Amino acid sequence: MPLSNQLKNQHLLWRAAFGPMIENVNQLSEVSQKELYKILLKTSSKKPTALNVASNTYDGLVKGIQDLGQMQKLTQEQKKQLRKQSADDIKNLNLTWLSEMINSEAQLREKMTLFWHGHFACRVVNIYFQQQLLNVTRENALGNFGDLLREVSKTPAMLSFLNNQQNRKQHPNENFAREVMELFTMGRGNYTEDDVKEGARAFTGWGFNLRGEFIQRPFQHDNGNKTFLGKTGNFDGDDIIDIILEQKATAKFITQKIYKFFVNDEGADVDKIESLSEGFYQSNYDLQKLMNNIFLSDWFYLEKNIGTRIKSPVELIVGIRRLIPMELEKPEAQLLFQKVLGQILFYPPNVAGWPGGKNWIDSSALMFRMRLPQILTNSEEFLITPKDDDDVMMGKEGVDKMSKPHQLNVNVDWNSVVDTFNTIKKENLQQKVNDFVLQTKNSINPNVLKRYTDNTSREGFIKSSIIELMSTPEYQLC
Amino acid sequence: MLIKRKEFLQIGTLASASLMMPKFLKAFEKKDLVTPGNKVLIVLQFSGGNDGLNTVIPIRNDIYYRSRPKLGIQKEKALQITDEAGLNPALPFFKELFDEGSLGIMNNVGYPNPDRSHFRSMDIWQSASDSNQYISTGWLGRYLDAQCSGCDKPTQALEIDDVLSLALKGENLKGLALRDPKKLYSSSNERYFKEINAAHNHEEAAVDYLYKTLSETLNSADYIYEQSRRHPSSESYPATQLGKNLKTISSLIFSDINTKVYYVSLGSFDTHVNQENQQKRLFTELNDAISAFVKDLKNNNRFQDVTLMTFSEFGRRVAQNASGGTDHGTANNMFFIGGGLKQKGLINAMPDLIDLNQGDLKYTVDFKSVYATLLHNWLEADDEKVLGKKFERMNFI
Numbered sequence: 001m002p003l004s005n006q007l008k009n010q011h012l013l014w015r016a017a018f019g020p021m022i023e024n025v026n027q028l029s030e031v032s033q034k035e036l037y038k039i040l041l042k043t044s045s046k047k048p049t050a051l052n053v054a055s056n057t058y059d060g061l062v063k064g065i066q067d068l069g070q071m072q073k074l075t076q077e078q079k080k081q082l083r084k085q086s087a088d089d090i091k092n093l094n095l096t097w098l099s100e101m102i103n104s105e106a107q108l109r110e111k112m113t114l115f116w117h118g119h120f121a122c123r124v125v126n127i128y129f130q131q132q133l134l135n136v137t138r139e140n141a142l143g144n145f146g147d148l149l150r151e152v153s154k155t156p157a158m159l160s161f162l163n164n165q166q167n168r169k170q171h172p173n174e175n176f177a178r179e180v181m182e183l184f185t186m187g188r189g190n191y192t193e194d195d196v197k198e199g200a201r202a203f204t205g206w207g208f209n210l211r212g213e214f215i216q217r218p219f220q221h222d223n224g225n226k227t228f229l230g231k232t233g234n235f236d237g238d239d240i241i242d243i244i245l246e247q248k249a250t251a252k253f254i255t256q257k258i259y260k261f262f263v264n265d266e267g268a269d270v271d272k273i274e275s276l277s278e279g280f281y282q283s284n285y286d287l288q289k290l291m292n293n294i295f296l297s298d299w300f301y302l303e304k305n306i307g308t309r310i311k312s313p314v315e316l317i318v319g320i321r322r323l324i325p326m327e328l329e330k331p332e333a334q335l336l337f338q339k340v341l342g343q344i345l346f347y348p349p350n351v352a353g354w355p356g357g358k359n360w361i362d363s364s365a366l367m368f369r370m371r372l373p374q375i376l377t378n379s380e381e382f383l384i385t386p387k388d389d390d391d392v393m394m395g396k397e398g399v400d401k402m403s404k405p406h407q408l409n410v411n412v413d414w415n416s417v418v419d420t421f422n423t424i425k426k427e428n429l430q431q432k433v434n435d436f437v438l439q440t441k442n443s444i445n446p447n448v449l450k451r452y453t454d455n456t457s458r459e460g461f462i463k464s465s466i467i468e469l470m471s472t473p474e475y476q477l478c
Numbered sequence: 479m480l481i482k483r484k485e486f487l488q489i490g491t492l493a494s495a496s497l498m499m500p501k502f503l504k505a506f507e508k509k510d511l512v513t514p515g516n517k518v519l520i521v522l523q524f525s526g527g528n529d530g531l532n533t534v535i536p537i538r539n540d541i542y543y544r545s546r547p548k549l550g551i552q553k554e555k556a557l558q559i560t561d562e563a564g565l566n567p568a569l570p571f572f573k574e575l576f577d578e579g580s581l582g583i584m585n586n587v588g589y590p591n592p593d594r595s596h597f598r599s600m601d602i603w604q605s606a607s608d609s610n611q612y613i614s615t616g617w618l619g620r621y622l623d624a625q626c627s628g629c630d631k632p633t634q635a636l637e638i639d640d641v642l643s644l645a646l647k648g649e650n651l652k653g654l655a656l657r658d659p660k661k662l663y664s665s666s667n668e669r670y671f672k673e674i675n676a677a678h679n680h681e682e683a684a685v686d687y688l689y690k691t692l693s694e695t696l697n698s699a700d701y702i703y704e705q706s707r708r709h710p711s712s713e714s715y716p717a718t719q720l721g722k723n724l725k726t727i728s729s730l731i732f733s734d735i736n737t738k739v740y741y742v743s744l745g746s747f748d749t750h751v752n753q754e755n756q757q758k759r760l761f762t763e764l765n766d767a768i769s770a771f772v773k774d775l776k777n778n779n780r781f782q783d784v785t786l787m788t789f790s791e792f793g794r795r796v797a798q799n800a801s802g803g804t805d806h807g808t809a810n811n812m813f814f815i816g817g818g819l820k821q822k823g824l825i826n827a828m829p830d831l832i833d834l835n836q837g838d839l840k841y842t843v844d845f846k847s848v849y850a851t852l853l854h855n856w857l858e859a860d861d862e863k864v865l866g867k868k869f870e871r872m873n874f875i
Contacts, residue, residue: 076801123597178610308684340641349644350601355614358687362642362652363632363695366688367666387525387641387743440685445677452670472674473688 003303005029009036010439011306014478015262016040016295017107019319025420025436037295041288044109044142050135051100053092054127055085089127094338094345095331097134101318112141112287114314115261118356120152120184121348122161128212129157130346145254145285146245153180153241156208162351165207167200169222174200179351181244190249191229198226202235251281255290262294264305265357272299307439307477310360313341313369315478320373320470323437325416329409340368366473373470377412377463417466418459426458433462437469439478444469517783517818517856518731518738521618521645524760524790525745527596530810531796531829532757534583537564541796541831549753549798562828568761571769572813579822580772580781581815582874586829587848588809588841592792596748596806599791604645606846606865617849618739619648620864621857625738626651633698636730637741638723646741653741654698658726663703666696705733713774720744720767728774731784738857747790751801768815775817782817785856785875789845795837809841812848814874818856821874847872 009028013020017040020028028036074082101110116137124130133155140148152158159165164176177199181191205221208214216236226235229243244250255277259268267273280290294300311319317337328334338344342365343354424432430453434443452468454460469475536542537553538561556564557573563583565572575581591609593599602609606617615623618635626634627650635646635653646653656662675696678689709732715721720742727740744764749756768786775781793810809829829839850869853861862868 308682310684310688342641347597349614350598350612352612352614359614359647361688361691362647362655363691363698364640364642364655366691367695370671370692371665387639387643387745441682442679442685444674448670448673448677451673468670471670473678473685473692476688477684 003301003306004435005032006435007306007439008033008301010436011301011478012036012040012295013107014319014439015111015300015309016291017111018101018315019322019478020436021322022325022417022420025432026423033301034296037292040108040295041292043105043107046106048106048109048135048138051093051096051131051138053096054089054131083125086127087125090125090130090346091332091335093127093131093134094335097345098314098318098334099331101314102321108291109138109141112291113138115258116141116148116152117345118261118348118353119257120158121351121353122157123347123350124157124161126157126160129155129160132212133157134346142288142291145280145287146241148287149184149245150238150241152184153237154206154214156212156214159206159208159214164203167204167206168220169201169204172197172200172204172222176200176206177203177240180241183352185244185253186247186249187253190247190253194227195229198228199240201226202228202240203237206237245285248277248281251285252277254285255280258290259294261356262291263300265309303441307441307474309478310357310476311478312354312356312360313338313343314345316341316369316372316476319478320376324377324466325413326376327411327413329411333408337368337372341365361476366476369476370471370473373467373475375408376410377467414459414463418462421462429458429461430465433465434469437466438472438474440474443474444472516736516738517858518740518785519852519856520727520740520742520784520786522786522788523643523741523743523745524747524788525600525743526748526790527599527792527794527806528747528790528810529749529753529757529804530585530790530793532753533566533569533761534585534811534828535564535566536562536828536831538562539828539831545797545831547798548802549804560824563824566757566761568758569765571765571772575772575815576823580817580819581813582819582822582825584812584814584825584843584848584874585827586809586839586842587789587812587845588792588839589844589846590841592808592838592841594792594806594808596791601644603789603791603845604643606849614644614647615649616643616645616647617853617864618646618741619644619652621648621739621853621859622646622651622653623648624863625857625859632694633702633735633737635739635741636702636737638726639741639743643741643743646739653739654695654702656699656702658722659699659703659706659730662699666699672696702730702735705735706730708733709778711774713770713777715770715774716763716766718763718767720763721770724767724771725774728771728778731775731780732778749794750799750803750805753798753803772815785814785816785818785852787848787852788813793839796831796834796839797837807838808835809839812845816875819875825872825874843872844869851875 006028009031010020012033013024016037101114104110117134120137122133133152136151136155137148140151159176162176162179163173167173167176174196178196181196181199182188201222201224205217207217221236223234225232228235228240229247231243233239252273256267256273259273259276276290276293279293283289317334335344342360348354421429421432430446449465449468452464454464531542532549532551535551535556537556537558543550551566553564555567557567557570558564559573559576565576572581589602589609593602593609604616605613607613622635632652632654637643637646637653637655638657639655640657642653642655671692675689675692706726706729709729711725711728711732713728715725723742727742730737744760747757747760772781775784789812790810792807794804794807796807799805826843833840846865847869850861850865851872851874853859853864854871855875861871
């Protein structure tokens, strides 16, 4: 059976965006993938407005600091306070960005940003740094990879996370240089340990001041000759990035990773990656062109690529919220969901990012995923206590540690959901809802489904069908 | 109109019919699957970086007292176990264990190029990676992969928690996290879940993987719950989280369940400020829970089949800080408790406080050697396969 136009469009929306919204129900059967992708490009073409949630105290403090002396004047208590404020602000940043993913028009841009958020994984409890890194990533997410790499490499977030502040002439710290090559650009096997050492020498002196601005500290920079990937010269960090970008291995590594994230986590055959990455390299790392080549291709819409990818926890939460319009009285509950499901924005497990795929799924995570639609729409109580994060809590009792069941007060706008299906005949309703919610080739056994749907009213039927279909293993896939 | 009330959904409102008894569950019912002397490993994680120097105290070391003028525990207060070492005063039961030969202490455990970040160092301990290596599986998860390939049950390794730790995630198999058997049973006891599971035809690989996990979860939930009620512990445990968790574990140990590894955490030991009270509170919880647990195991004649190991992601700096606490350090000690220890008491030398690395202890035992020993000598597993290379095995068990 040929795949329906609607399925293909939903596929595009799940991969290049965060899934269809309820109002898309009746729009997706007519429009072509090419047209839909054009819309996605257009809505993501504007430069994004920078997110700013840093509290005034923090903002003022960081901007007000002129020299190191002032920072040292802070008492232990003030420093502790600052750290706590920072962690709270990062929670706000998390929820603010999550809300962008749900509501923003610039879906492709936010989706690309989520990809880069995992690629340039960074874990520092400093709101100012995290916010800046996120904004740099959002701005360049669909632009030029070289620019993105260079800008990210110069953020205080990354420089401090990878210890380049400690990378000084005669006392090199190789962490930054190593991860830039291993995880951000070429991948293992394309450089030697000597390249790491020499690269680290070139990055000496790269750092930041207390106002969060990138600086090159000339007295800490090693001005000697370095030999890096076959070239010799008095290189600095920018030269190293140039040389890394000259390597085809970089284009290939990034293309592979993008393919796995957006198309199929099984990867692609050598030829396909070869041709995509060659185009990416020839375009001087134009990300939009690379994404065009993927989303406008025929192979992207092959059956093997549809409904076969396990959604990340963030994609799952955002996807549900795009399909069912709702207001959460306690939006911070979404932080708990992220924690229980294993993906807290701004807290990647390590510099390699979230491994993804099957790694998202274990027994308890799957049970929670399958209950999430009910918890969100039904205000079902749930009692769950994730482990504390010692980096944030510093030995204090966690605030989200609760001994009582959580009760979410959620206002669900079921009316607009039900209205969207107004024109559908009763006998087609089940199929229509099914096709809209699930991307997998096979669905739930209709006889089973029938036993659990509310058949007393049209409204009840639509609601219960959606929630039931979301409470399945199939819905974990897109 | 916005709707704000409990929508009626039939999911979860009906009791389980438990009609379909899966074939592998039936297999469990054959009692001979579990040997009576089933050896069990319990991993107790001290989250947050426990201060090892105030746990096993070098009571004759002047450097210790000089570095910790306020925080150092005086010789008279420590529970002396040897000429040079004393236990934290909040651990009297550990002293009893020491005296009867059921406690082993391994000092200076760590790894090369230690990382002082909680999450990274915990990552390293749980995945058993080198400090510049990123592995997305855990050592006990890989133990499951190696031991349990082809078997249909994730109950070989259980974590008593709401969320599964990296340590128990393997490439193909993962352990199962549960807060308690009843809660797991009731949360998975949805007729809807059971019915879609039963009606599913395995086809596409990704869906199939999810259904496999679902099916294992549902069946394990029934199985674990049933087992936990078979010989529930009658011992009284302290009403702390650790007390409850160890009681859950003992009830399962007394059943015929096939679990080899239990994982449980206690924290937070991140004592930057006011360390004395915080460590005392946690150690009291630890001491009392372990005391009830050991008594329980002995009364049921299972103590010789159990080894409990403690670890923390790092120790703390030798010197106290200005806030009555200590900051993140490196090497640390580990406890082994059980009736099957071959080496008891202090297994190796106390920390060297002279030869430090910028104020931090140097490790003398790689924690992966400890893992290798437990995997090979206690769990009879292929340690080299699980850890990816050969580490020197020791003789403590």
